[in-house]
Amino acid sequence: RTFMFRVTQAAGRHVARLRACDALRGGPRAATLANLPRDVSWTRGIAGNAGGETHNNVSIQSVAVGAAAVAAAAAMASSFEPRTRMEAPKATRGGSSTGEPGSKPASAPEPKDAKPLVGGGDREKHSPSEKNNKPPVAKSDAELFYAQLLSQRRVFLNGRVDDKSAHGLIGKLLFLDQVDPETPIVLYINSGGGVVTSGLAIYDVMEHVRPPVYTVCVGHAESMAAVLLSAGAKGHRYALPNARVMIHQPHHVISGQTTEILIKSKKAERTRRALADILQKHTDKSAAEIADALERDTYMSAKEAVAFGIVDKEIVGVGEIA
Numbered sequence: 001r002t003f004m005f006r007v008t009q010a011a012g013r014h015v016a017r018l019r020a021c022d023a024l025r026g027g028p029r030a031a032t033l034a035n036l037p038r039d040v041s042w043t044r045g046i047a048g049n050a051g052g053e054t055h056n057n058v059s060i061q062s063v064a065v066g067a068a069a070v071a072a073a074a075a076m077a078s079s080f081e082p083r084t085r086m087e088a089p090k091a092t093r094g095g096s097s098t099g100e101p102g103s104k105p106a107s108a109p110e111p112k113d114a115k116p117l118v119g120g121g122d123r124e125k126h127s128p129s130e131k132n133n134k135p136p137v138a139k140s141d142a143e144l145f146y147a148q149l150l151s152q153r154r155v156f157l158n159g160r161v162d163d164k165s166a167h168g169l170i171g172k173l174l175f176l177d178q179v180d181p182e183t184p185i186v187l188y189i190n191s192g193g194g195v196v197t198s199g200l201a202i203y204d205v206m207e208h209v210r211p212p213v214y215t216v217c218v219g220h221a222e223s224m225a226a227v228l229l230s231a232g233a234k235g236h237r238y239a240l241p242n243a244r245v246m247i248h249q250p251h252h253v254i255s256g257q258t259t260e261i262l263i264k265s266k267k268a269e270r271t272r273r274a275l276a277d278i279l280q281k282h283t284d285k286s287a288a289e290i291a292d293a294l295e296r297d298t299y300m301s302a303k304e305a306v307a308f309g310i311v312d313k314e315i316v317g318v319g320e321i322a
Helices: 002-023 029-034 038-050 060-079 128-133 141-151 163-179 196-208 224-230 258-283 287-294 302-308
Strands: 154-158 185-191 213-222 237-239 244-247 298-300
Touching: 141 154, 154 163, 163 185, 163 196, 185 224, 196 224, 196 258, 213 224, 224 237, 224 244, 224 258, 237 302, 244 302, 258 287, 298 302
Parallel strands: 154 185, 185 213, 213 237, 213 244
Antiparallel strands: 244 298
16 A cells, blocks of 8 residues: 555656646747656656647657556555455465465464364363363372272271371261261271370261261371270271270470460360370270379280270271171
């Protein structure tokens, strides 16, 4: 468009010069006409011929040159493609529609609902609903094994008792209670204890769910873990032959001002009394016997734990859990 504008502007200037030449016609004007530039002279000749007049002083070669220039300008202007063209040019083999061998053909915009090919380089895009429909995948073999054991209603307390382990175990107990409120749950314990409040949370949920919870000690059950071992369903608390059980009173580290120490010491005494009450309830021991056993670390083998009342039976095979 800019090129055509320039061509039109140049043509307008030639028309203005043509009119000036027409004003100079006549005898005395010949000398002035001779002083005009050559482009004005042949332009005047073309316009004069168009008006019906013939001027012999303009050569045919000049007219031909002018016509060729105008034709070339028109052809060049028509070869330009508008920048705002909406359609993409058709691609040709080895280049684009403009004839440039290295140019890359423009591609039409993809529709919004178009799906990429499965075998292509782009990954398939899935909607959120499609993602949610996919079954969960275990990150490791261990998670896969524990998931299979969970389907058999077998759960585990391994390592330290804290908020994280309590959170996972509580969720599994509640899940199994929702799935089947009657079939027993088997809890395997291999822990050295930990945070009392986290252990009490697990204890409360064991009492809260409807299915009976069987407890099995593998390895060791010490401190808070021993309390959870004793809290299993009566007649279904087990220990493997080499299992070890230990009970003691809670351990506290108290510091601060005198008033704060007195407050925390009362709290520690309440915690010790709560654990003693739980052990007395599930072992059928007297308060004096429990207090004496909690005074220091009391270690027991599987047979001694059966005698104390923390477990009901020493077992070897899985089939003995019934």
